Each structure stands twice: as structure tokens, then as C-alpha cells.
Amino acid sequence: MAQENWVRRPQRWDAAFGRERIHPDWVNLILSSQILGDINPADFPDDLSLADIITNDCAIKWCSRGEIVYAAGSYQTSIFVVLNGGVRVSDDAGTDHASEPTAMPQLNAWLSPLLKRKFGRSESNVTRFPTVRLGRYEMFGEVEALTRTPRSNTAVADVDRTALLEITWPGARELLHWSDTFRSSVEELYRARSVEVGLKESGLFANIDPETLVAIAQQCSFERHGSFDWSHVYQRENATRQPSAQMIEQEPVIIEQGHYLEDMFLIRAGFARVTETVHDNESSVGFLESGDVFGLAEIEEGLIFGSHPNAERGLRSVGYTDLIRIPEHIVGKFILPGSKRRNRGAAPAPGQSPHGDLSLLDFVVDNRFINATNAMVIDTTRCVGCDDCVRACAAAHDGIPRFVRTGRTHANLMVTSACMHCTDPVCLIDCPTGAIHRDAFSGSVVINDDTCIGCATCSSACPYNNIQMREVTGPDGAILIDEDGGTHLKATKCDLCAGQSGGPACQRACPHDALTRIDIRDIDILSDRQSRV
Incomplete structure (x- = not known):
């Protein structure tokens, strides 16, 4: 039986945010x-x-x-x-x-x-x-x-x-x-x-003077769809492992396919799913992120032919979506001349989709993996289960691995249960001390052990269950117990081997090139990884 040491449980305001408390x-x-x-x-x-x-x-x-x-x-x-x-x-x-x-x-x-x-x-x-x-x-x-x-x-x-x-x-x-x-x-x-x-x-108005841009902004409007604190809603929905069609039905509608499109949508923050409905069956054909636009092609066609533009695809909020509605006449006057912006909401060519493999697209959108900027993906046809990656991670982190070699799979790809350093890290929202935060230098999501109080708020909020609560031990290896008899815990997760040369130890240790770190928003790279021989 492990030896135990008694310590006081850390509290939220044991240390003030500044060097000293405000006078x-x-x-x-x-x-x-x-x-x-x-x-x-x-x-x-x-x-x-x-x-x-x-x-x-x-x-x-x-x-x-x-x-x-x-x-x-x-x-x-x-x-x-x-x-x-x-x-x-x-x-x-x-x-x-x-x-x-x-x-x-x-x-x-x-x-x-x-x-x-x-x-x-x-x-x-x-x-x-x-x-x-x-x-x-x-x-x-x-x-x-x-x-x-x-x-x-x-x-x-x-x-x-x-x-x-x-x-x-x-x-x-x-x-x-x-x-x-x-x-x-x-x-x-x-x-x-x-x-x-x-x-x-x-960048839509790169050549517009500031005064004109202010006037344009006054004619645009802001909208929010979905829930800003979306992780708990997603966890409830995802617990039932619903088919993609049911996942889509539960997502808030921004605009339905075929409806009148009086404005172009500019995604300000969050994600949106582009859908196509055929014979009452709505399915994914793409997704949008910050900086993408929806409806540009339809508005351009309407202005050319003097017709009312209708949305050729539907658009739904994934998690939450902040968007800016840009009126049709603004689009025609200031954006269409020389526009080169992404318009992934436009209709693809016949027989094609913006992201190729639709089943792979459903997999990453349904599981909200589009949020991942640095996911650990394992090619299960190359992985032999040697666990060199797990041992390397443990060796780099005082004997405790920061991930679990399991996860959700599509074909031969497994998105492993390791922190993905999300575009929208909802684990940060409710941390009472700010211990889990984004590194100002790299943007990676990191945890300050000194200010973590072991409340498990971040672990509960992570939509992917990628944050674990670990027992804390003293210098002698004894487990720390608080005054109420509870185990002293700290939140731990993948930190991309911050401060260590060579990058993530797990990837360097894999002898079969089965493990890689991927920004899953780039579906093409993920698709290439899936189809390689």
C-alpha cells in the first residue's frame, strides 16, 4: 500500500493573479x-x-x-x-x-x-x-x-x-x-x-479606406448561433453515439437549402457545417471556419442574371457560430470585383465535394475533431501495439504518460485520446484559477501546476475526455491526502513536450511511422494519411 502524506487542499485564491493583491x-x-x-x-x-x-x-x-x-x-x-x-x-x-x-x-x-x-x-x-x-x-x-x-x-x-x-x-x-x-x-x-x-x-475589404469601412460595418449585422459554452451539450448528444443524420438534425439552422439568401455570411468565430439535402436526406458536404464565407457564388449569380439568390446548400452551427451578415449590395459593390476569398459554401462540381471523402468529413465534423489544431492520429494498419509511444511520453513526463492509446476510429485512422490543442479550447472557460490556459507564445493549451487546485472542471468540460486527473505525490513518492481525507489531484494532459527539444516524444518514438500530429481542419492531409500505402 502506498504511503500517504497529509496536505492542505489548495484553494482558488491562495495566490492572487498579480504579484500582489490589489490594494x-x-x-x-x-x-x-x-x-x-x-x-x-x-x-x-x-x-x-x-x-x-x-x-x-x-x-x-x-x-x-x-x-x-x-x-x-x-x-x-x-x-x-x-x-x-x-x-x-x-x-x-x-x-x-x-x-x-x-x-x-x-x-x-x-x-x-x-x-x-x-x-x-x-x-x-x-x-x-x-x-x-x-x-x-x-x-x-x-x-x-x-x-x-x-x-x-x-x-x-x-x-x-x-x-x-x-x-x-x-x-x-x-x-x-x-x-x-x-x-x-x-x-x-x-x-x-x-x-x-x-x-x-x-481581407475582403483590403483596399477600402477606413472611413468607408466604418460605413460598411454600420450596414452589416452580427449574429450568434448555437451555444458559446457548447461542450456539455455536445457531450450529452455524443453519449448516445447517434448517426450523422441525427447529429445534423440537432444542430441549429443558420439557413436552409433553397431559402432566399439576402446576405453573404462571413464566419467570425466557431464552425459551421455545410449540408446538401437530396430526397429529404440532409448530409454533410463541407464545413466553414473563421474567415470563410457562405453565399458569395449565389449572390454573384443573382447579380449577373438579375434574379433573387437562393442558398444552394444549407448551413448549420457546429457548437457555436459567430457570423457577420454582409448585405447583397455591399457584396456586389466592394467584394465581387477581384474577389479571391474562400467560398466553401458554394456548390461543388458535379460528382465532387469540397472535402472529398464524405464519410471522413462526417467523422471529423460529428466528433468535433475540426476543432483540433494538433491531434494525435494513428494509422492502425501500421501500429503494432508496441507502446513505444506511451513509454516515450511517460519518460518525458516523470513516469506518467499524458495520453491513452485509444480513441475513435474511421477506416484505418484513430484519433487518439490526447489533447488536441483546440481552436476553441472550451476547457478554459470555467477554470476558477486560470491554471489551464493558452501559452501566449505558441497558442498551445497548457496547465500551470502551481495554480491548478484539482477541481476537475477542465476535465469535465473537455468534449473529448482528453484531460486526466492524477494523484499528486510528494518528493518521497507518497500520495498526498487533504484534510478531508481526499486524494490530492492535479489535471494532466498532453503538452506537446513543451520545453523539450525535438517535439512530441510520442511521434519521435514510433518505429513504424504510424503516429503523427495533424491539424485536422486540413481534411486533405488527413485523407492522404488514410489512403497511403
């Missing part, structure tokens, strides 16, 4: 002013007071003129409010890094620390790019915090001794949950900014 004078100032809007402290429960949230889940950030608050492409989930001084937010969402949303954010994230060291407190940072100035009590950073996406712009302090209130995601989540007024103001700001930022990031 009571600042807390009183925030509570007595309109810094966070018209929030009523009485809306919060006694064991989770507004003052405690501000004290522990927020920090005061002091910046010199020209100091970078955050850089475009970096992964952060904090919301900021200007307390004193000012901030300039770069109007660079439409530059080259935004036009290629899959690859360039990683490059920008890699460059961000270098830029901070080189230009961290530079006068030129204030005037380097076209900017929007934000002053006292104005909020910024909410778009990326709510969508769990990389920063779309760069924020720079405008004057010396600029004071910012940084609200971590755990703190912001509590404010959004308990305060209707805060939630309403943030959502209104998010919707308004999402349209303009989304249009810039898309």
Missing part, C-alpha cells in the same frame, strides 16, 4: 466609480463578493508611454479597462498577418516577445500603425477574451504612468455571470467591435 484603496475606487459600469455589488453572493473578485482576479498594470500592453497574434484572455492615461489600439487587423489566420498568428506570437524587448518602451510604438485612442474607463481586449482567439491588434500605452485594470478570464467570467449590466455592456461592445474587426481581418 484596498484601489478596490474602493473601482467600486465607487463607473470603471466597471453600473455593477451592483449586491448581485454577487456572499462567498464570491465583487470586492474579492477585483482583489484576487484583477491586477493594476502600470505602463510607460510606448510600452506594449499586448501584441497582435499573442494568446491572452484578459480584458482591460483604462484607469488613467490612455491606450492606442493599432488598426492593423487588415494587414498581412490577418489575411492568413491559420499560419500568421503563430508567427506574430513568436515575434511578440522579440518586439516587446526591442520596442517595449519606444516612442515609435505610439505612431507605428494607424491607431484608435482609448481613454479613461474605456474597455478593450474583450473580443479575443470572449472568443478565445489570438489578439487581432496591438495595444500600446499612449502616455507615461498609464494605469490599466487587467481583468483575468476567471474574474471576467464571474462578472459576466453575476452582473446583468456588465454582461450587457460587454456583449454590446463585443458585437459592435466584432463586425468592424471581422471585416478588417477577413
Whole structure:
């Protein structure tokens, strides 16, 4: 029987977010002013007071003129409010890094620390790019915090001794949950900014001057379909292992095939399934992600022939879908001339589909594997069950493997139960300490063992059951037991062997080239892997 040691169970606020807790004078100032809007402290429960949230889940950030608050492409989930001084937010969402949303954010994230060291407190940072100035009590950073996406712009302090209130995601989540007024103001700001930022990031209006773009944004509208916190709904549906047709029926309809298409849809965040209905049987023919458009071909045809465009395919929300509706006349005037955007909602050529193997497409969409940016995929025709991959993972992580060599299969491909470092990591949403987060440098989902309290919230929220709770042992190998007699646990998962040279040990250890890491959103690569000999 293993030896046991007694320890105190860690709590949410054992350590404050900042280097030290916010001073009571600042807390009183925030509570007595309109810094966070018209929030009523009485809306919060006694064991989770507004003052405690501000004290522990927020920090005061002091910046010199020209100091970078955050850089475009970096992964952060904090919301900021200007307390004193000012901030300039770069109007660079439409530059080259935004036009290629899959690859360039990683490059920008890699460059961000270098830029901070080189230009961290530079006068030129204030005037380097076209900017929007934000002053006292104005909020910024909410778009990326709510969508769990990389920063779309760069924020720079405008004057010396600029004071910012940084609200971590755990703190912001509590404010959004308990305060209707805060939630309403943030959502209104998010919707308004999402349209303009989304249009810039898309590259659809790359040659349009800022004033015209603002006017265009005012004629567009924002919509959300599905559930922002979609994982628990999906887990209930997926528990029954329903056929693809039933999965499709349960997904919210954005537009049905054959219905009048008065606007083009630009996907702002999340995913959508493109479907085709033949003889009352609705099936998948593609999927859309951030930056993709739906309805461009139909609107173009309607304008050419002077007819009302109808959707040639249907569109359903997968998990959640934020989209921007761009009116037909805007499409005709500003987008169609010279447009080269992806339009994966358009009809494919006869006998073809946008993604080839429809059964493979159903597999990745039904299981929400389209969320995966770095999935572990095993070719079962090459795997001999030697477990070299498992042993290599254990050797790299103190004897405890971070994945289970099992998973869901399609033909000869198995998507293994290992963290996939999702595009939309819903495991982050309810973590009370922010221990599970995206690395600002790489975007990988990582866990800070020092702040993980073993609550298992992330493990329960992961739609793929890829986060395990492990017993914690002391230096002598003894299992740690808390004051109530419970085992002291920590969340563990694949971390892509962060900090170790050579990349994931599992992939390097496979002697038969059976295991690889894949961005499953690229169905062509997955299909090639399936058909190789």
C-alpha cells in the first residue's frame, strides 16, 4: 500500500493573479466609480463578493508611454479597462498577418516577445500603425477574451504612468455571470467591435479606406448561433453515439437549402457545417471556419442574371457560430470585383465535394475533431501495439504518460485520446484559477501546476475526455491526502513536450511511422494519411 502524506487542499485564491493583491484603496475606487459600469455589488453572493473578485482576479498594470500592453497574434484572455492615461489600439487587423489566420498568428506570437524587448518602451510604438485612442474607463481586449482567439491588434500605452485594470478570464467570467449590466455592456461592445474587426481581418475589404469601412460595418449585422459554452451539450448528444443524420438534425439552422439568401455570411468565430439535402436526406458536404464565407457564388449569380439568390446548400452551427451578415449590395459593390476569398459554401462540381471523402468529413465534423489544431492520429494498419509511444511520453513526463492509446476510429485512422490543442479550447472557460490556459507564445493549451487546485472542471468540460486527473505525490513518492481525507489531484494532459527539444516524444518514438500530429481542419492531409500505402 502506498504511503500517504497529509496536505492542505489548495484553494482558488491562495495566490492572487498579480504579484500582489490589489490594494484596498484601489478596490474602493473601482467600486465607487463607473470603471466597471453600473455593477451592483449586491448581485454577487456572499462567498464570491465583487470586492474579492477585483482583489484576487484583477491586477493594476502600470505602463510607460510606448510600452506594449499586448501584441497582435499573442494568446491572452484578459480584458482591460483604462484607469488613467490612455491606450492606442493599432488598426492593423487588415494587414498581412490577418489575411492568413491559420499560419500568421503563430508567427506574430513568436515575434511578440522579440518586439516587446526591442520596442517595449519606444516612442515609435505610439505612431507605428494607424491607431484608435482609448481613454479613461474605456474597455478593450474583450473580443479575443470572449472568443478565445489570438489578439487581432496591438495595444500600446499612449502616455507615461498609464494605469490599466487587467481583468483575468476567471474574474471576467464571474462578472459576466453575476452582473446583468456588465454582461450587457460587454456583449454590446463585443458585437459592435466584432463586425468592424471581422471585416478588417477577413481581407475582403483590403483596399477600402477606413472611413468607408466604418460605413460598411454600420450596414452589416452580427449574429450568434448555437451555444458559446457548447461542450456539455455536445457531450450529452455524443453519449448516445447517434448517426450523422441525427447529429445534423440537432444542430441549429443558420439557413436552409433553397431559402432566399439576402446576405453573404462571413464566419467570425466557431464552425459551421455545410449540408446538401437530396430526397429529404440532409448530409454533410463541407464545413466553414473563421474567415470563410457562405453565399458569395449565389449572390454573384443573382447579380449577373438579375434574379433573387437562393442558398444552394444549407448551413448549420457546429457548437457555436459567430457570423457577420454582409448585405447583397455591399457584396456586389466592394467584394465581387477581384474577389479571391474562400467560398466553401458554394456548390461543388458535379460528382465532387469540397472535402472529398464524405464519410471522413462526417467523422471529423460529428466528433468535433475540426476543432483540433494538433491531434494525435494513428494509422492502425501500421501500429503494432508496441507502446513505444506511451513509454516515450511517460519518460518525458516523470513516469506518467499524458495520453491513452485509444480513441475513435474511421477506416484505418484513430484519433487518439490526447489533447488536441483546440481552436476553441472550451476547457478554459470555467477554470476558477486560470491554471489551464493558452501559452501566449505558441497558442498551445497548457496547465500551470502551481495554480491548478484539482477541481476537475477542465476535465469535465473537455468534449473529448482528453484531460486526466492524477494523484499528486510528494518528493518521497507518497500520495498526498487533504484534510478531508481526499486524494490530492492535479489535471494532466498532453503538452506537446513543451520545453523539450525535438517535439512530441510520442511521434519521435514510433518505429513504424504510424503516429503523427495533424491539424485536422486540413481534411486533405488527413485523407492522404488514410489512403497511403
